[in-house]
Amino acid sequence: MTxxxxxxxxxxxGFVRIPxxxxxxxxxxxRGASQHIVDTARKGEWPYVRTLPKxxxxxxxxxxxxxxxxxxxxxxxxMPGRDVFAESYFHEKVVDVVVNLLECRRDDLVLELYNMLCRPDHDFALRWHRDNIGPQASAEEELRHLQEPIIHAQWNLALYDDSSLIVVPGSHxxxxxxxxxxxxxxxxxxPxxxxxxxxxxxxxxxNNNILHRGVYNxxxxxxxxxxxxxxxxxxxERARNILQHGIGTWASKADFSNIPPEMSKLAQGMQSRLISMGSGHDVGFTHQD
Structure with missing residues (x-):
């Protein structure tokens, strides 16, 4: 695609798939790095996890x-395997798409979230939601948020077959x-x-404000x-959307010196721009469940 x-x-x-x-x-x-950290997390040896049924x-x-x-x-x-995950996050093909979608320069980019969605220990589903707009928002509030300029790009990169994301196309x-x-x-x-x-x-x-949910087998x-x-x-609002996940508490300590030089340079610039947003201790949460 151009x-x-x-x-x-x-x-x-509201979404685009690139094969x-x-x-x-x-x-x-x-896959190897992911399997290791999932096994570690299931044993309770990694403290930052998404627990069921929250x-x-x-x-x-x-x-x-x-x-x-x-x-x-x-x-x-x-994080065990953090250099492997860093190479996947700062992957040239990923960054190229982000820059094209946001119509910006690489030097404009800010480090945001990087997590993994894994097989749940029992069947689980998320409710219908928009990531940054609460369910009680009025139609007017929804439209105000939805009409704001897009200032970030969000993605799912599948390591196995995945049809868990359910969307209503155009609802963004x-x-x-x-x-x-x-x-x-x-x-x-x-419908x-x-x-x-x-x-x-x-x-x-x-677009993470598309009406969507996840259904996990x-x-x-x-x-x-x-x-x-x-x-x-x-x-x-921007700070809350990112920092509510806790990244601000450790971002300044992240080390990207062991990934390829051009990747490392990009990573350090993005890291510094994130740090300038603060620690996230008092930003609150978008959803309460």
Missing amino acids: PAELRASLERD QVLAADELHRY QFPPWDAEDVQKGIWGVQHLLHPE QRARTDMERGADPFEDNM GQLAVRMNPGDIVFY SSIERMTLHGSMGIAKSDP
Whole structure:
């Protein structure tokens, strides 16, 4: 796809899938690092996890015995395999798409979130939501948020087959309908819904304020790298969207010196721009469940 086609697809549908961005050796390496940290997390030996059945941050590591559905902070300085994860986050093909979608320079980019969504210990689903707009928002509030300029790009990079992401295409351009607003939060047949099907090595970029949910099958292997990058902008809402996940508490300690030089230079610049946003101790949370 050309840059214009990428932007047009994202603007029209709210998501765009790019097939096979990873080479076979990269896929093998990322799977190995991912399997190791998932095993570590399930044993309670990594404190930053998404625990069942809680849907949104903050999560409590003491609940790990209830099972997990994700691993947080893949770029954390104490993360096993962090250099491998850093190479996947700052991957040239990923960054190229981000720059094209945001129509910015690499020097404008800010380090944001990098987590992994994994097979849950029991079947699990997220309710319908928009990431940065709470469920009680009025139609007017929704439209105000949805009409704001896009200042970050969010993606899922699948290491195995993945059809967990369910979206309502085009819903990022409008307020919820009366049916959507009144529907059961876990409605299985929302009008117009689409399961985004990904093969290993595919990446999907999506507007995180599209109406979407996740449906996770505990019998199907899942390791999907879930990241975002943005461009510099300072306001309380922007800070909350990123820092509510806890990245501000360790970002200044992250070390990117062991990845390829050009990647390392980009990473350090993005890191410094994130640090300028603050620690995130008092930004609050978008969702309460």
